[in-house]
Amino acid sequence: MQELSLNVLDIAQNSIRAGASLTTIRITERRADHFMEISVSDNGCGMSEEQVAHVMDPFFTTRTTRKVGLGVPLFRMSAEATGGSFSIQSKLGEGTVTTASYDTSHLDMLPLGDMTATIVSLISVNPDLDFLYIRTVDGESFTLDTRELREVLDGVPLNTPDVLMFITNMINENTAELTAADAGTKQAD
Numbered sequence: 001m002q003e004l005s006l007n008v009l010d011i012a013q014n015s016i017r018a019g020a021s022l023t024t025i026r027i028t029e030r031r032a033d034h035f036m037e038i039s040v041s042d043n044g045c046g047m048s049e050e051q052v053a054h055v056m057d058p059f060f061t062t063r064t065t066r067k068v069g070l071g072v073p074l075f076r077m078s079a080e081a082t083g084g085s086f087s088i089q090s091k092l093g094e095g096t097v098t099t100a101s102y103d104t105s106h107l108d109m110l111p112l113g114d115m116t117a118t119i120v121s122l123i124s125v126n127p128d129l130d131f132l133y134i135r136t137v138d139g140e141s142f143t144l145d146t147r148e149l150r151e152v153l154d155g156v157p158l159n160t161p162d163v164l165m166f167i168t169n170m171i172n173e174n175t176a177e178l179t180a181a182d183a184g185t186k187q188a189d
Contacts, residue, residue, distance in 0.1 A: 003113025004038060007078060010071035011040040011098050012122055016129065018044030020095065022147075023122070024132040027115065031138055034105035036112070041097040047090040055088060075100055082106035116171040119144065120164055127159040133171070135178060142174035 008025060015023040020042035029036045047055065055072050076086040079100035090096040102109060119133050123146060133144040144167065146158060156163060 003111050004078060005113030005115045005118040007071065007075040007100075008038060008040060008115070009118045009121065011075060012118075012131075014071065015040065015042035015044050015096065016122075016126060018042060018046070018096065020044035020129070022130045022132065024134070025119070026134045026136075027112070028136045029104070029138065031104075034103055035101065036104050037099060037101045039097060039099045041095065043095040046092045046094050046096055047088075048092055052088050052090050072098070078102075078110050081108040116168055116175065119171060120168050123167060124159045124164055127157050135175060137178040140178055142178065144171060144174075 012023050012025060022043050024039075024041045026039040026041075027036065028039075056076060072088070075098070079086045079102055082103040083106055084101040084103055086100045088096065088098050115133075115135070119131065122131055130146045130150075131144075132146070135142055149158060149163070149167070153163065158164075158167075
């Protein structure tokens with residue numbers, strides 16, 4: 001995969017297949033430390049210790065439509081190629097947490113990519129599931145929580161075009177504010 005947002009999409013889809021009703025995607029950056037961590041957690045069915053051990057193997061998959069599962073091994077490889085780390089913690093009946101950390105100054109660091117498209121795609125295809133997206137850069141963060149949106153929208157489906165456009169704009173505006181080159185270019189609230 002050429003950008004990390006596609007890895008996030010793949011891991012989040014694994015969460016959905018595992019029966020998760022809530023998937024949390026957390027991206028934390030500390031630019032001065034050249035550090036980024038991506039975490040995808042869910043409340044799905046979880047995995048046994050044996051399954052966790054096998055999930056790193058590209059020739060192991062729980063899917064019946066294909067014989068290989070490259071998503072987790074590629075995500076792991078993207079982190080470890082930068083000198084970062086990768087872990088999966090899971091408990092049957094409780095869910096799974098997949099975490100990748102990166103040295104963003106490393107030559108092999110992939111671009112984060114279009115996280116807005118990833119989040120909006122997940123919501124548009126799964127309007128009855130909940131997603132929590134937390135983006136933190138240098139200690140400042142914003143949160144998109146579909147549970148809060150659902151409450152405000154009072155029955156309007158999340159995959160309505162106007163709602164998806166609002167979500168897109170919200171993520172883009174907040175991301176631009178967080179990733180501004182320096183604090184002086186951040187917009188005032």
